[in-house]
Amino acid sequence: MITVFVYDCRVDTENEIDRDMPPRREPPRDNGYRDEYTDAAAYVHVFSSTMWPAAAPGLVAALAEVGDGTLVELGAGSGLATAEILAAVPALPMVVAEPSAALRAVLLARLHDLPGGDRVTVHPVSAQRLALPDRIAAVVGMHMIGHLRPDDRRALFAGLSQRLAPGAPVVISTFPPAEAVATGPIEPMRVARGEATYEVTARAEPSGPDSVRWTSDYTTRIGDEVLETTRAEYEWWVHSPERIADELASAGLSARVEGDLVVARPPS
Template sequence: MSDYREYAGSAEYLHLLSAPMWADLGPRLAAALGGVDAGAGPVLELGPGSGLGTDVLLDAVTNDLALVEPSAELRAVLLARLADRGATDRATVLPCTATGAPLPDRLAGAVGLHMVGHLAPPVRAALWADLALRLARGAPVVLNVQPPAAAVEVPVTPWSGPTVGALTYEGRGRATPTGPDSVRWRMDYRTRRGDAVLATATAEYGWWILTAEGLADELAAAGFTPTVDDDLVVAVAPGA
């Protein structure tokens, strides 16, 4: 069991603030999963959060899903949404980190969106090597990278977010370099009614810098055949 708490303060906000990006990302993910073998085992999703990507998986494939989410707060949202979809017979939610989960021996595909930066380079290398052994031949691995592309100061972004009923839920972020290939993000959140702020929250976490080309190189070194599509990297597993 993981005691991962980096998203404890932000869990209330993440689903609402993340939803708009899936208008573009969702169809791209679904297309990348078009060749998944329904009989080759479950599809793995690393860091599903509140389940926005899981929604795409449930619609795009008929396989069972292995969902690895270390945040207890985000698992609560994920499990509730799976129950609402009637998908609890297909999805197993593992309360583990990406490198601490008891993964199935065979996998039909793997997805990890908005999470690769949490993993240090040696951890990523070990994970890609492990997935190469478990994935069926030709199975897709779908990953993405996020800015910044270099360890630079990221000025605070403007407040933004949706209105739900009478309240507006907003977030903003800034990053500070912590090394030649890492930054530390500070994310601030608030709930307001008009000009009155009713609640605030903060989340901070380290982030390893990685470009799409760099990620593709790592996957190629583990035996995968990668393709870069802007921020998305889709790699084909070598199989056993």
């Protein structure tokens, strides 16, 4: 007998299976959290994976020594850092905070095929709302810290600091501008996949004394034909690597700046 599995999304009105459904539960939301990645989600991995080779070595070096306990990743996006962490640190469990449903879809799909992907628990929350493990082996936040307001960063760093195992690193990457100034437009970046070319341009304008709004325009082309254009806007709380290092030091950690990375550990 041949069995055919059908993915059937219709409601079975005859058996009224919907009567047994648990009540809908929304993931917890932070005050003011808005998913700015919904429209850009199809482009994020295409461009991030192209830029990733430059970011990976610093992260991997910082993870050469970790503590014991649970690995924590904040704002994992499509999982590029997640893959590096899993490869660098075998065996330990990992929790991830990724608030964007669109990017979680990419992340969860990639975790399915990643060695060690079954060690990862993905929480549909922002970094501010993640229930931190009691004992943390390492923390990674790549290209995401500007999404956190300064007071949220400070509260997060204090919470992390209390839970870090001896020797556990906190690895945070920083991204310009360090002041609330107009930036760009940056040179268009193009990536070819099959017959399609994906393009992004971006510029930032001040949106407050401590923040800019990045506007990114994404385009899909085949030859001269434009198939899609999408604009995404990201609110970004400006910071320098030195400022992030100071904030981590205020949380009781020994922090040092390594290019655009900040690596902090509990004092030994």
